[in-house]
Amino acid sequence: MTTQTLDLASATHGYRRLLARRAWLLALLGMALVCAMLVDLASGPSGMGLLALLDGIAHPSHLSATDQVIIWNVRLPYALMAVLVGCALSLAGAEMQAILNNPLASPFTLGVSSAAALGASLVIVFPVTTLWVSANTAISISAFIFAAASVFLLQAMSRLRGTGVESLVLFGIALVFSCNAVVALLQLVATEDVLQQLVFWTLGSVTRANWDKLGILALVVAVVLPFSFAAAPRLTLLRMGEDRAQSFGVDVKRLRFFSLLRISLLSATAVAFVGTIGFIGLVGPHIARILVGEDQRFLLPASALTGALLLALSSIASKLIMPGMSVPVGIVTALVGVPIFVMLVFKRGRQL
Amino acid sequence: MSEGLSVHNANVSYGRRQIVHDLSLPTLPHGSLTALIGPNGAGKSTLLRAVAGLEKMHGVVRLDDLDLSAMSVAERARRVTYMPQNLPPGLSLSVMESVIAALRVTPVDGLPLSNDACLREAFEALQRIGITHLADQWLNTLSGGQRQLVSLAQLIARRPQVMLLDEPTSALDLNYQLKVMECVRGLVREHNLIAVVVLHDINLAARFADHIAVLRQGRLYASGAANEVLNPLLFAEVYRVRARIERCSEQSLQVLVDGAF
Numbered sequence: 001m002t003t004q005t006l007d008l009a010s011a012t013h014g015y016r017r018l019l020a021r022r023a024w025l026l027a028l029l030g031m032a033l034v035c036a037m038l039v040d041l042a043s044g045p046s047g048m049g050l051l052a053l054l055d056g057i058a059h060p061s062h063l064s065a066t067d068q069v070i071i072w073n074v075r076l077p078y079a080l081m082a083v084l085v086g087c088a089l090s091l092a093g094a095e096m097q098a099i100l101n102n103p104l105a106s107p108f109t110l111g112v113s114s115a116a117a118l119g120a121s122l123v124i125v126f127p128v129t130t131l132w133v134s135a136n137t138a139i140s141i142s143a144f145i146f147a148a149a150s151v152f153l154l155q156a157m158s159r160l161r162g163t164g165v166e167s168l169v170l171f172g173i174a175l176v177f178s179c180n181a182v183v184a185l186l187q188l189v190a191t192e193d194v195l196q197q198l199v200f201w202t203l204g205s206v207t208r209a210n211w212d213k214l215g216i217l218a219l220v221v222a223v224v225l226p227f228s229f230a231a232a233p234r235l236t237l238l239r240m241g242e243d244r245a246q247s248f249g250v251d252v253k254r255l256r257f258f259s260l261l262r263i264s265l266l267s268a269t270a271v272a273f274v275g276t277i278g279f280i281g282l283v284g285p286h287i288a289r290i291l292v293g294e295d296q297r298f299l300l301p302a303s304a305l306t307g308a309l310l311l312a313l314s315s316i317a318s319k320l321i322m323p324g325m326s327v328p329v330g331i332v333t334a335l336v337g338v339p340i341f342v343m344l345v346f347k348r349g350r351q352l
Numbered sequence: 353m354s355e356g357l358s359v360h361n362a363n364v365s366y367g368r369r370q371i372v373h374d375l376s377l378p379t380l381p382h383g384s385l386t387a388l389i390g391p392n393g394a395g396k397s398t399l400l401r402a403v404a405g406l407e408k409m410h411g412v413v414r415l416d417d418l419d420l421s422a423m424s425v426a427e428r429a430r431r432v433t434y435m436p437q438n439l440p441p442g443l444s445l446s447v448m449e450s451v452i453a454a455l456r457v458t459p460v461d462g463l464p465l466s467n468d469a470c471l472r473e474a475f476e477a478l479q480r481i482g483i484t485h486l487a488d489q490w491l492n493t494l495s496g497g498q499r500q501l502v503s504l505a506q507l508i509a510r511r512p513q514v515m516l517l518d519e520p521t522s523a524l525d526l527n528y529q530l531k532v533m534e535c536v537r538g539l540v541r542e543h544n545l546i547a548v549v550v551l552h553d554i555n556l557a558a559r560f561a562d563h564i565a566v567l568r569q570g571r572l573y574a575s576g577a578a579n580e581v582l583n584p585l586l587f588a589e590v591y592r593v594r595a596r597i598e599r600c601s602e603q604s605l606q607v608l609v610d611g612a613f
Binding site for chain 2: 006007008011012014015018101233234236237239240241243244245246247248249250251289290293294295
């Protein structure tokens with residue numbers, strides 16, 4: 001340690017340089033995301049290249065009917081869905097890690113995805129048929145309700161006297177197991193046909209995207225994002241300790257309540273539309289943290305960008321693994337996510 | 353109306369276990385430093401947390417003619433700040449950044465929100481504690497003692513009227529123990545603040561505190577100036593040790609502990 005003291009000018013300089021570097025990193029992440037999205041748009045079994053695709057969007061008259069369908073019903077919605085879902089899950093994960101003060105918190109590890117899977121499975125096995133809701137919509141709605149309910153359960157637990165944030169994490173893990181058990185039970189009693197649907201749903205995939213879903217998810221992200229960013233300074237202080245935050249004027253209970261509300265909206269909507277996509281919500285914030293540090297004013301946007309980037313890359317990979325068909329992106333994220341997860345656990349182990 | 357911080361009939365319980373029993377402190381005037389001392393589990397930290405508004409408390413805490421217990425979190429934070437025993441390890445924030453984050457999270461009286469003003473304020477806080485050399489270091493590379501110093505810098509940057517410090521010197525070396533206490537006493541005198549400090553080191557308390565409050569089993573055992581309060585009987589009854597109080601050549605009280613009962 002050097003004991004050389006700094007003057008105001010050099011301390012200011014150091015701080016300014018730090019902020020500038022972070023702003024740069026955010027910009028770089030944004031550019032990387034745009035590139036990944038373009039590559040994602042340009043790849044697919046039909047072999048339509050990026051130029052043809054952009055030309056087709058600019059001049060619809062140049063296109064055959066098949067190509068129109070490929071662009072508007074496949075390439076664009078899938079690519080946009082990957083970006084939006086990655087953004088939503090990763091942002092939810094970042095907020096979760098901040099308010100639960102736990103690096104292993106994410107919508108996937110704390111049961112939101114499992115609850116959604118349970119909701120979806122129930123409707124797949126016991127179909128709800130009404131005049132105004134199609135079977136697929138009913139599945140999404142049920143998944144959303146269960147996912148949101150799981151976060152509200154977490155919320156209710158946090159209000160109980162004597163529950164610390166550690167017990168919330170344990171409760172989330174318990175929720176994962178209970179939901180998975182019920183889903184397994186449903187799979188056991190399901191007919192072969194239904195079983196296939198069940199399994200397919202639990203493997204998250206952006207191929208469920210359509211413009212309605214995209215619109216809803218985009219709206220949710222657009223509404224939640226500003227509130228989330230506005231809470232960033234308070235979340236940073238919460239990371240420095242609950243007592244400290246409270247005594248510096250942060251209403252911690254209120255912060256936690258609204259943060260959980262945002263988390264439930266983001267993760268439940270994302271999971272309801274595309275199924276279980278694990279690890280983005282866990283790994284995205286961790287990579288962002290390595291890049292821009294713990295200041296949530298940078299960490300939250302960086303997490304959103306990193307998550308989107310990761311899922312866009314996974315989406316590209318899912319088309320390349322088996323030529324001619326796209327593997328559900330949930331499988332890809334899990335395959336890539338598991339090694340990173342293990343790495344993080346070991347890294348954390350060394351710190352303790 | 354008396355000027356200063358007063359605590360009347362404070363009762364704090366964790367579940368069924370009552371930690372602080374009907375405790376009242378004499379009014380702590382502006383410009384004074386009070387040390388809370390007592391054995392482990394006497395309720396020192398709990399009392400401090402209750403005054404900070406972090407524990408549910410029955411009783412009254414007043415600052416001048418304001419009832420603190422009736423205030424919102426944000427309103428209370430503008431007057432009273434509490435420093436917990438530690439700043440969590442493993443955060444990737446620079447020291448400067450963390451002090452600025454603490455400054456900007458909620459409005460601080462008399463401080464404009466401009467970047468330059470915050471930077472200057474944060475820098476002055478670091479300077480005051482003598483840790484400007486840490487400004488560009490990362491919290492997750494600091495030692496426990498260094499984090500404790502940063503933690504104090506966050507608190508004094510907010511210029512509270514009342515500082516509640518929970519063992520601010522527990523992880524510090526001898527030099528910084530004195531520096532920190534001198535810094536706290538200096539701020540108290542300069543800005544007419546009120547400081548309440550939980551200390552385990554009685555000699556530090558005797559040296560810096562204007563007023564010592566001794567807690568035992570959630571009750572106030574004694575309170576007053578160091579030379580009135582500290583005596584062998586207190587050490588026998590409160591700490592269960594044999595101790596002598598000596599006045600050393602520099603006129604400060606020194607407690608010499610000869611053994612445990």
